[in-house]
Amino acid sequence: xxxxxxxxxxxxxxxxxxxxxxxxxxxxxxxxxxxxxxxxxxxxxxxxxxxxxxxxxxxxxxxxxxxxxxxxxxxxxxxxxxxxxxxxxxxxxxxxxxxxxxxxxxxxxxxxxxxxxxxxxxxxxxxxxxxxxxxxxxxxxxxxxxxxxxxxxxxxxxxxxxxxxxxxxxxxxxxxxxxxxxxxxxxxxxxxxxxxx
Amino acid sequence: xxxxxxxxxxxxxxxxxxxxxxxxxxxxxxxxxxxxxxxxxxxxxxxxxxxxxxxxxxxxxxxxxxxxxxxxxxxxxxxxxxxxxxxxxxxxxxxxxxxxxxxxxxxxxxxxxxxxxxxxxxxxxxxxxxxxxxxxxxxxxxxxxxxxxxxxxxxxxxxxxxxxxxxxxxxxxxxxxxxxxxxxxxxxxxxxxxxxxxxxxxxxxxxxxxx
Amino acid sequence: xxxxxxxxxxxxxxxxxxxxxxxxxxxxxxxxxxxxxxxxxxxxxxxxxxxxxxxxxxxxxxxxxxxxxxxxxxxxxxxxxxxxxxxxxxxxxxxxxxxxxxxxxxxxxxxxxxxxxxxxxxxxxxxxxxxxxxxxxxxxxxxxxxxxxxxxxxxxxxxxxxxxxxxxxxxxxxxxxxxxxxxxxxxxxxxxxxxxxxxxxxxxxxxxxxxxxxxxxxxxxxxxxxxx
Numbered sequence: 001x002x003x004x005x006x007x008x009x010x011x012x013x014x015x016x017x018x019x020x021x022x023x024x025x026x027x028x029x030x031x032x033x034x035x036x037x038x039x040x041x042x043x044x045x046x047x048x049x050x051x052x053x054x055x056x057x058x059x060x061x062x063x064x065x066x067x068x069x070x071x072x073x074x075x076x077x078x079x080x081x082x083x084x085x086x087x088x089x090x091x092x093x094x095x096x097x098x099x100x101x102x103x104x105x106x107x108x109x110x111x112x113x114x115x116x117x118x119x120x121x122x123x124x125x126x127x128x129x130x131x132x133x134x135x136x137x138x139x140x141x142x143x144x145x146x147x148x149x150x151x152x153x154x155x156x157x158x159x160x161x162x163x164x165x166x167x168x169x170x171x172x173x174x175x176x177x178x179x180x181x182x183x184x185x186x187x188x189x190x191x192x193x194x195x196x197x
Numbered sequence: 198x199x200x201x202x203x204x205x206x207x208x209x210x211x212x213x214x215x216x217x218x219x220x221x222x223x224x225x226x227x228x229x230x231x232x233x234x235x236x237x238x239x240x241x242x243x244x245x246x247x248x249x250x251x252x253x254x255x256x257x258x259x260x261x262x263x264x265x266x267x268x269x270x271x272x273x274x275x276x277x278x279x280x281x282x283x284x285x286x287x288x289x290x291x292x293x294x295x296x297x298x299x300x301x302x303x304x305x306x307x308x309x310x311x312x313x314x315x316x317x318x319x320x321x322x323x324x325x326x327x328x329x330x331x332x333x334x335x336x337x338x339x340x341x342x343x344x345x346x347x348x349x350x351x352x353x354x355x356x357x358x359x360x361x362x363x364x365x366x367x368x369x370x371x372x373x374x375x376x377x378x379x380x381x382x383x384x385x386x387x388x389x390x391x392x393x394x395x396x397x398x399x400x401x402x403x404x405x406x407x408x
Numbered sequence: 409x410x411x412x413x414x415x416x417x418x419x420x421x422x423x424x425x426x427x428x429x430x431x432x433x434x435x436x437x438x439x440x441x442x443x444x445x446x447x448x449x450x451x452x453x454x455x456x457x458x459x460x461x462x463x464x465x466x467x468x469x470x471x472x473x474x475x476x477x478x479x480x481x482x483x484x485x486x487x488x489x490x491x492x493x494x495x496x497x498x499x500x501x502x503x504x505x506x507x508x509x510x511x512x513x514x515x516x517x518x519x520x521x522x523x524x525x526x527x528x529x530x531x532x533x534x535x536x537x538x539x540x541x542x543x544x545x546x547x548x549x550x551x552x553x554x555x556x557x558x559x560x561x562x563x564x565x566x567x568x569x570x571x572x573x574x575x576x577x578x579x580x581x582x583x584x585x586x587x588x589x590x591x592x593x594x595x596x597x598x599x600x601x602x603x604x605x606x607x608x609x610x611x612x613x614x615x616x617x618x619x620x621x622x623x624x625x626x627x628x629x630x631x632x633x634x635x636x
Contacts, residue, residue, distance in 0.1 A: 084228075084231060087228065087231070087232075087235075088235045091232055091235055091236070091285075092235075092239065094285075095239065095278050095281055095282055095285065096274070096278065098277070098281040098285075099274055099277030099278045099280075099281050100274070100277070102277075102281070103273050103274075103277045104266075104273070104276050104277050104280050120336060120339055120340060120343070121340070121343075122325065122326065122329060122340075124287050124322055124325060125322070125326065132347065140350040141350060141351065141352035141355075143350065144347070144348075144350055144351040144352065144355070145351075145352060148351075151319075154315055155312060155315050155316075156312075157298070157303060157311060158303050158304055158305075158307070158308035158311050158312070159308070161301075161303075161304060162304075163301075163304065164304065164305070171301055175299070178298055182295070
């Protein structure tokens with residue numbers, strides 16, 4: 001942290017500012033370059049140095065995290081915290097917009113059991129539904145077994161993929177398999193949503 | 198430097214974590230994971246608000262929902278936020294898993310995070326589904342029946358599992374009560390635990406990298 | 409606070425160096441700068457080392473003196489007025505952010521309070537149905553609605569008295585009754601039956617009075633019992 005003093009500050013006044021710093025538990029050194037003088041805060045909690053900004057002799061308090069900022073990244077607060085706060089607000093706005101323009105409908109009368117139709121199943125279960133439709137219903141354990149098996153595959157992916165590093169070639173089969181699986185899910189979903197009744 | 202009491206130490210650690218530098222992030226990609234966290238917060242809040250007016254009994258349920266939509270100030274908005282929030286959560290969670298998969302960031306020490314992520318996605322689907330049942334209208338009943346018959350066909354554990362979920366021999370009050378308990382308390386609690394574990398793993402890896 | 413060193417027309421600069429920079433390096437750099445006409449002074453602290461310089465040249469010339477592999481941040485020492493302006497701008501932005509946040513917080517809090525406030529039409533047991541149209545009835549008016557698939561009339565007889573009666577004629581229940589306001593009677597368009605406001609038969613061929621349902625008035629809302 002650097003305390004910039006007014007142009008032409010006499011050494012006596014500069015010393016007084018240094019004394020004030022010392023009284024606050026900070027150690028500083030007076031640095032002179034030509035007509036500009038400033039105090040480099042060497043040690044101590046920089047926060048306390050900010051109190052000096054009310055002093056008439058002090059022109060500015062300049063923080064100097066220095067190259068460490070570039071190397072190690074910015075501090076979580078306030079940089080990332082504020083950014084994430086803003087992002088959260090954007091998300092909330094999106095939600096409110098969606099809820100406002102596409103409000104939910106109140107349901108139908110209770111009790112009456114309608115025959116299950118295409119529109120019954122929620123979209124996120126469409127791939128599962130597609131799987132059930134694709135596989136024969138007999139034996140009965142085939143469809144749930146397949147579903148569980150596929151889910152298990154996804155779950156233990158880190159065990160199946162033992163490659164290391166960012167080498168594209170080594171991961172190619174894994175990537176291909178994964179994308180194939182994804183495509184299969186999408187296809188199943190499409191089947192469930194749009195297929196013949 | 199630890200505090201004299203455990204709370205002091207925790208607070209200081211939290212403060213340090215908040216002020217610690219974050220490595221420069223990779224450009225591009227949207228923060229799907231953190232969006233999921235934000236969405237979960239929104240869902241939890243709107244869910245709590247909805248539970249003020251929702252009645253989990255077969256006759257009252259759909260009536261309470263209609264009451265909420267028509268008579269309660271902003272009720273339609275809270276319900277809309279809740280529904281859309283769940284849709285977005287599912288989308289973002291899937292996208293997050295997809296991105297992690299494509300980047301290969303599920304290997305080695307990150308395996309735990311991957312497994313937790315997949316489980317959280319499963320929980321989200323479960324939450325969405327139980328939520329749909331709560332309206333207890335014609336569609337919900339049909340959905341419940343279909344889901345239960347599907348569950349019964351699972352080998353070995355199917356019938357017992359379906360019996361548990363149904364809360365008896367027939368779909369009725371017990372089924373709704375169980376769906377409500379699952380949606381409002383059990384699944385959110387599980388999700389919270391998994392989420393906390395996930396965040397802890399992330400924090401631990403970051404701390405290790407600092408040292 | 410950090411402006412691009414090439415653009416600002418300041419003659420005084422600060423170079424922030426990593427704290428690992430040695431005393432000798434600082435001394436040497438100071439000498440190099442002084443030889444080129446700069447006034448320079450260095451200081452080494454706990455977090456960083458700094459070089460303060462004032463000279464006739466711009467930041468590019470300063471950078472040329474610093475070794476290439478040295479991680480240095482260079483920024484200008486501005487005049488008091490410029491610092492003041494930057495401070496004012498920062499304060500303005502902070503106030504803007506604070507104001508916006510407050511606005512958003514209020515924007516969220518206000519519907520929340522409205523939501524929590526119990527609506528006047530409290531939920532009764534599921535057995536009672538709210539008839540919004542009946543709330544707005546004047547004395548002597550009636551409205552027809554449906555309860556559990558059966559048509560009923562809800563008629564307002566006095567300032568605080570509502571009646572709910574079956575709307576199907578008891579003589580031939582396919583016919584739905586109409587309300588006659590002047591005569592205060594329910595008339596059947598099919599066979600000429602008439603019932604008074606309490607459901608009693610006034611005109612043949614009907615002989616069975618209309619079935620009444622319980623009506624409750626709660627905070628200005630009319631509720632009709634679903635069950636008979």
